[in-house]
Amino acid sequence: MTETTPQPAYVAVDWGTSSFRLWLVGTDGRVLAERRSGEGMTTAARTGFAEVLASHLAAVAAPAGLPVLICGMAGAKQGWIEAGYLDTPAALSDIPAAAVRIPGIEADIRILPGLAQREAMAPDVMRGEETQLLGAAGELGSGDHLVCMPGTHSKWVRLSGGRVAGFSTFMTGELFEAVAKNTILSHAIADAGAISGDNAAFRAAVARMVEKPALATSQLFSVxxxxxxAGLSPDDAKARLSGTLIGLEIAGALSLVADGTPVALVVSGGxxxxxxxxxxxxxxxxxxxxADTAVRNGLAAGAKALWSL
Amino acid sequence: MTETTPQPAYVAVDWGTSSFRLWLVGTDGRVLAERRSGEGMTTAARTGFAEVLASHLAAVAAPAGLPVLICGMAGAKQGWIEAGYLDTPAALSDIPAAAVRIPGIEADIRILPGLAQREAMAPDVMRGEETQLLGAAGELGSGDHLVCMPGTHSKWVRLSGGRVAGFSTFMTGELFEAVAKNTILSHAIADAGAISGDNAAFRAAVARMVEKPALATSQLFSVxxxxxxAGLSPDDAKARLSGTLIGLEIAGALSLVADGTPVALVVSGGxxxxxxxxxxxxxxxxxxxxADTAVRNGLAAGAKALWSL
Structure with a gap:
């Protein structure tokens, strides 16, 4: 049996604040090669975006002139080139056409825009997650969905018929770090291990926040x-801190949708x-x-729309 | 006209984490002398509690053997001697009798206990505020009251007929510092001046939290x-951060009392x-x-109960 290796068709890049991931994709949609590194926006802003990309393209032996589609913080103001924002409400299918091309070089390298919600009391932005959404949408089908994308800044997106009706960013991960390290709670959680979802203190903290979100900063002090x-152990203290912040996020997101709206979780890792x-x-x-699959699928959808690949 | 100087009757001390205040009080209840310093528990734990107190007693020429009543963190585990806690629900009038006397010295020096709420989902403690409450109770009269005592750890107390039915500590002040300094919001509020309550962004953030407390950590990201x-200025960004945390605290405290419960604010300074x-x-x-008057009145009520002064 012989198998024909497909020709490279395009390169997909997920370029975040602190991470860089690149896939060389064949004409049949298969991943021919993959690269991961810590050369995110922060690093590349010092060493050069073009140089970082070129080194990884060389490492996968990408043919010269192959189109490259990038999403993420490389399109931020402090990134390679500012790729702006699409304003909500926005159709996910409108994202690819709003990509911005890197000028002054022959290869067709484009960066996808973020999404901006310009509401007086709830201004919000995302960059990178819109591409995960574009990739996840195919698995969700039409209708209304509430999509949770956890992280340092968790995004909860209200999708309706393939359009982003609105979204909310919760500072859960960053607040966890700031509170765990820089407040009096640091004493309570010193020496704690990794948090397990299979912890009664974690689940109780989540449930309490869904019921009584207004008591969030009091529940933090209760740690x-x-x-x-009350002899709360370091592990349970850390679990209660995490459960409080995640539970508050869930309560907030649910408060913005109709009861019974289907929920999707787009996530990778722990x-x-x-x-x-x-x-x-x-x-x-x-x-x-x-989430890894979703971002690759989103970049694939973008490449298909832009270059009929 | 001559005025008789009253004899010193007792010494009142409010000994916090980072502050020390002492009043020499006469037999007629008037303050004869006052001392303020930064020798709070943290400092005194190194230099010696007895030594700090003795130096201030000498500075006001207090007669030897005068009784001394102390409230605050000097009674914490890391303080001079642990003064324990009175468990809620607790009558404010029961606080003085639970004071703990410093052993091994002739003078009658006592430290008032804190209050502890031993509830599984809402364990809470206070130390120092119970004495403010004791002093404020005289001004409030009987019936139900919701008492707000703002600070690094804001306390909201549910008083009912002179008893503490329960209380909740909100980490407002400490969270403000941690978020302002240690998260991505630090960029938005760099170069901001002092927060004014007379700021539309502050008031809007408070009102929004009272209406939708579940969106707290999303409203933080909106800063x-x-x-x-949206061109949010550093001053407005700082005001929105502050208004979000204070508004969340208010929403939480209100969620625990009947509508229309009278609210009291015990506070000093800005x-x-x-x-x-x-x-x-x-x-x-x-x-x-x-708050300064309240703590002095609380110590006076304690001295009167303990020593019939």
């Missing part, structure tokens, strides 16, 4: 007080298990979509 | 997004104006009680 007067447990504690059974 | 895409504006934005008109 300290519980450690002082956060997936934690969010699945949190959503279960809130009474939700999400469709789970792998 | 960053507003700065990126925070007073900010909280008055915040409470007004939430539709509340609190009775305002000076």
């Amino acid at each position: 300290r007080a519980g450690s002082l007067i 956060l997936g298990a934690l969010y699945r447990e949190a959503l279960a504690a809130a009474g939700l059974s999400p469709t789970v979509i792998d | 960053r997004a507003g700065s990126l895409i 925070l007073g104006a900010l909280y008055r504006e915040a409470l007004a934005a939430a539709g509340l008109s609190p009775t305002v009680i000076d």
Whole structure:
């Protein structure tokens, strides 16, 4: 048996703040080669975006002139070139055409735009997640969906018939770090291990926030007080801190949609298990979509739209 | 006209984490001398509590053997001697009798206990505020009251007929510092001046939290997004951050009492104006009680109960 190796068709790049991922994709849609590195926007802003990309293209022996489609922070103001934002409400299918081409070089290299929500009390932005959404949309089908994309800045997106009706960013991951390291709670959680979703303190904290979100910053203090007067262990203290912030995020996102709106979780890695447990504690059974696959599918959809690949 | 100088009757001390205040009080209840310093628990734990107190007693020429009543963190585990906690629900009038006497010295020096709320989902502690409450209770009268004591860890106390039914600590001040300094919001609020309650962004953030507390950590991110895409000024960004955390605290405290429960604000200094504006934005008109006076009155009530002074 022989198998014909397909020709390279395009290069897809997910270029975040602190990570770089590149896929060389064949004419049949298969991934021919892959690269991962820590040369995110922060690093590349110093060493040069063109240089970082060129080194990885060389490493996968990409033919000269192959089109490259990029999403993520490389399109931020501090990135390679500013790729702007598409304003919500926005059709996901409108994203590719709004990509911005890198000028002054022969190869067709484009960066996808982010999404901006220009509301007085709820201005919001995303960059990178719109491409995951574009990739996830195919698995979700039409109708209304609430899509959770956990992370340092968790995004919850209200999709309706392939359009982003609106979205909300919750600072969950970043707040967890800031509170764990820079407040009095640091004493309570010192020496704690990794958080497990399979922890009663975590689930109870989530459920309490879904019921009483207004008590969030009081529940945070209860981590300290519980450690002082109720023998709360470091592991349970850390779980309660995490469950409080994730539960508050879930309560907030649910407050913006009709009861019963289907929930999807787009996630990769360890956060997936934690969010699945949190959503279960809130009474939700999400469709789970792998975030790595979603971003690659989104870049593929973009390449197809732009270059008929 | 001659005026008789009253004899010193006792010494009152408010000994916090980072501050020390002492009053020499006469037999007629008047303050004969006052001392303020930065020798709070943190400093005194190194230099010696007895030594710090002795130096201030000498400075006001207090007669040897005068009784001394102390409240605050000097009674914490890391303090001079642990003064423990009275468990809620607790009558304010029971606080003085639970004071703990410093052993091994002739003078009668006592430290008032804190309050502890031993509830599984809402363990909480206070130390120092219970004495402010004891002093404020005289101005509030009987019936139900919701008492707000703003600060690094804001306390909201549910008083009912002179008893503490329960209380909640909100980490507002400490979270403000941690978020302002250690998250992406630091960019948005760099170069901001002091926060004024007379700021539309502050009042709007408070009102939004009272209405939709579940969106708290999303509203925090909107400070960053507003700065990126909506020209939010550093002053307004800082005001929105502050209004979000204070508004969330107000929403949480209100969620635990019956509508229409009278609200009292026990506060001193600049925070007073900010909280008055915040409470007004939430539709509340609190009775305002000076916190410095309240703690002195609380210590006076304690001294009277303990030593019939």
